Structures are given as C-alpha cells and as structure tokens.
C-alpha cells in the first residue's frame with residue numbers, strides 16, 4: 001500500500017536513478033493496454049476518456065498499443081490545456097501517428113456511443129476535491145452508459161489516499177493501478193497492480209524525492225523548532241557543531257547546555273549559539289554533567305518543546321553516565337542520542353521518542369551487530385530498533401535507517417566524511433528535521449542531507465565538519481539533485 005505523498009517521493013527517486021516519469025508512463029500505458037486486451041476481443045470498440053494530466057497521459061500511451069481494437073481517444077478539453085509535458089508529448093505522438101483523436105470542449109455534447117469498454121483516464125492521484133466540469137458531466141455519462149469501465153490508476157473522483165468521493169465517482173468494474181495498491185482502493189473488487197519498472201532502490205535508498213516531499217505531510221514547515229544540545233565537557237567542538245548544523249537545517253534557535261568550565265570556548269565558537277552553563281555557582285566551576293543538573297535540563301527542554309541532542313562531547317565520567325541515564329528516565333520529549341550517551345539507552349526505561357545515531361562501534365555497544373557492512377546486517381539492526389522501541393540511524397559507508405519495521409539505506413556522502421565532527425553535524429540536522437517530520441523520516445532525510453552537503457563541498461580528503469554547515473541549506477533545498 002502506498003500513499004500519494006510516498007509515491008511522489010519514489011517517482012522522483014526513480015528519476016534520479018535514471019528512470020524518469022516519461023519512461024514510467026510508457027509502462028503504465030502499456031499495462032493499461034494489456035488489461036484492455038484481456039477485457040475485450042480483437043475488433044471490439046474501446047473509448048478512452050482522457051483528462052489533461054498524467055492520468056490522461058497513461059491512456060494516450062495505451063492507445064498506441066491498441067491497433068487491433070477500435071480505439072477512440074476523447075480528450076476532455078483543448079490540447080493546449082494539457083497540464084504536463086509528458087502527457088502533451090504523448091498527445092503529439094498520437095497525432096503524429098495518425099491515430100484518431102477527438103477533443104471534447106463542450107461537456108454537454110459529450111457522447112459515449114456504445115463501446116464494448118470505456119477506459120476512465122480523467123483523473124488519478126492529482127485530483128483535489130469534488131469532480132469539476134467537464135469531468136463531472138463526463139463521469140455521469142460514463143455511469144449512465146451500459147459499457148463496462150476500466151479505471152486507470154483509480155476511478156476518477158476518488159481520493160487515492162482516503163477513498164473519499166465527495167462529488168461523485170466513476171463506477172468502474174475494473175481498475176489497473178501502478179506500482180502498489182493505493183489505500184483508497186482497498187474496498188474495490190477488481191484491482192490489477194501493474195509493475196511499471198520503478199526500481200526497488202527508489203523505495204529503499206533515500207534520495208532527492210524523500211527530501212522533496214518533506215513538510216508535505218501537514219507538518220510544521222517554516223516554523224523552525226528549537227534545538228537543545230546537552231553536551232560538552234571533555235570536548236567542546238562536538239556540541240557546537242551539532243547546534244550549528246541544526247541552525248543550518250532550519251532550527252530557529254540552538255541552545256547548548258554545558259558545564260560551566262567550558263562555557264568560554266563553546267560560546268566563543270559562534271555568535272549564533274545560545275550557551276547555557278550549568279554548575280557555575282559552585283566553588284569551582286563544574287567540568288562535567290552530574291545528576292544534580294538534570295532536573296533543570298529536563299524542565300527547560302520540556303517547557304519549550306525543544307528537540308534535545310544528548311551526547312556530543314559529553315564524555316564518560318561515571319557521574320555523567322548517571323546523569324544521562326536520569327535524563328533519559330525523566331524526559332518525555334523528542335531527542336537525538338549520540339556518542340557517549342548511546343550505550344546507556346538500553347539500560348533505561350524512557351517515555352521519550354529517540355533517534356539513535358550510532359557509528360559502528362557504538363552500534364555494537366548498543367547490542368547491535370559488529371559489522372563493517374551495515375547493509376548486510378540490516379535485519380539485525382531493525383530487530384534492535386524494534387527491541388529498543390526507537391529509530392536507529394546506523395552510520396557507515398552506507399547508512400542504515402530503521403524504525404524497527406521499515407529499513408532504508410542512504411549512500412549519500414564522500415570518503416572525506418570519516419573526518420571528526422560529521423556525526424555531530426548529522427545529529428544537528430536530524431534534530432532540526434524532527435521539528436517537521438516523524439522520527440524515521442527525519443533520520444532518513446537527515447542522513448541524506450548531511451551526505452549531500454559533503455558531496456556539494458567537493459573537498460576530497462580535506463573536508464572539515466564546520467564547512468558542512470554552509471552546504472546543508474542547499475542540500476536541504478534539493479537544488480543540485482544528483
């Protein structure tokens with residue numbers, strides 16, 4: 001089952017893999033023609049009623065494959081009003097081949113004759129709201145006719161995602177749909193799912209399509225969230241990189257909560273970060289996170305609905321580990337957990353929603369496989385995510401991302417990314433995306449955007465993590481698709 005939003009992502013990924021929509025439409029049209037042939041005999045009359053979008057385009061292709069049937073193509077509207085380039089190209093191809101085509105400009109004059117089969121290619125996944133004219137009149141004429149109907153992709157009038165038919169629908173005995181079943185077809189009696197050659201990788205490998213549809217799911221696009229990094233102590237660069245990258249990826253504000261002893265260096269890296277030291281009222285400034293600091297951190301993060309990043313540069317002082325455990329036990333918001341905080345996750349019961357971003361050794365410490373090739377062990381990583389109840393983004397040459405059910409892989413990135421700090425920027429990007437996407441999607445797109453940001457720098461071995469902050473915005477815009 002596939003939603004129209006996911007389908008849009010997969011289409012675009014397929015194009016990036018060298019299989020553009022025009023090629024897919026050729027397969028769709030071919031599949032429609034095959035089904036027409038199964039439902040009719042040579043010489044039978046078939047009327048193809050075509051809308052002006054790609055749903056109509058599918059039937060324009062099908063007509064080219066139907067020379068042994070009496071095919072009549074009716075375009076609803078003027079050829080100039082065809083909305084997509086590929087549908088127009090297929091219209092031109094029909095005309096060039098001297099195949100008979102009719103345009104219906106007055107829907108009151110829409111006449112179906114009495115064909116042996118009607119192909120309903122008026123509207124597919126591009127419909128919004130109730131059927132409008134001329135499609136509404138044409139739908140009535142199709143329903144009044146005694147001819148059986150084969151719908152292309154979905155019966156015109158139905159919402160492919162919900163099955164809703166707010167303004168009437170073509171009553172189709174048969175449906176040929178593409179790639180995968182649509183949720184709105186679940187109740188339909190005769191649905192043929194046609195393989196149109198979308199490569200499996202378009203679904204399983206994160207690509208530009210995943211980035212393109214981000215924010216289309218009713219999420220809070222444009223409202224930059226707040227990132228709250230709990231890190232620093234023995235190291236200072238890591239929390240600053242994570243916070244900075246989250247700003248590059250759209251966070252509105254980025255805070256770093258750190259031990260007072262490292263306030264100066266962290267605050268000195270960038271004027272964009274808001275640095276909040278803890279433990280500065282003590283006799284000598286704290287140099288690591290301790291359990292007594294935790295209640296205030298939890299309270300601050302929850303009060304502002306911040307996305308937390310727990311771990312960068314935190315170190316492994318036993319008191320810090322206790323504090324991190326306590327944070328996880330008390331916090332009920334959303335967090336990315338990275339670095340030294342990762343091994344503590346399996347030890348704690350938490351209500352928080354977590355995205356874990358382990359590298360290979362941290363993955364093993366979490367209880368996952370010890371492996372160089374993460375893809376070969378994707379199933380074990382999925383089981384680990386299911387056991388822990390959190391999303392895992394396992395970092396390797398190819399990243400493996402899983403929510404315990406679905407597994408995707410991401411191969412964006414460059415060999416130069418093995419340099420220190422790129423994991424911190426990744427945590428920052430994922431945290432920013434968590435303000436506008438579900439955890440699994442934020443992890444997938446975060447992995448892709450961090451990798452694309454490195455590819456766009458084109459620095460080879462001289463890559464520095466600080467530089468990624470400059471190309472993350474463009475990578476997220478999806479400009480410069482592969």
Ligand SMILES: NC(=O)C1=CN([C@@H]2O[C@H](COP(=O)(O)OP(=O)(O)OC[C@H]3O[C@@H](n4cnc5c(N)ncnc54)[C@H](O)[C@@H]3O)[C@@H](O)[C@H]2O)[C@H](O)CC1
Nearest residue numbers: 024025028053054055123124125126127128130131132153
């Ligand atoms: N996704 C794929 O891999 C493939 C899909 N194919 C087919 O393409 C359609 C979707 O095409 P699209 O151009 O996006 O939309 P439609 O043709 O469904 O409709 C767009 C058209 O309709 C107008 N419109 C919108 N709402 C209404 C309405 N309520 N009443 C009247 N008119 C309406 C809108 O203005 C546009 O002009 C998909 O279903 C597949 O059939 C390709 O085959 C390639 C592979």
Ligand SMILES: [K+]
Nearest residue numbers: 120123154156
């Ligand atoms: K249709």
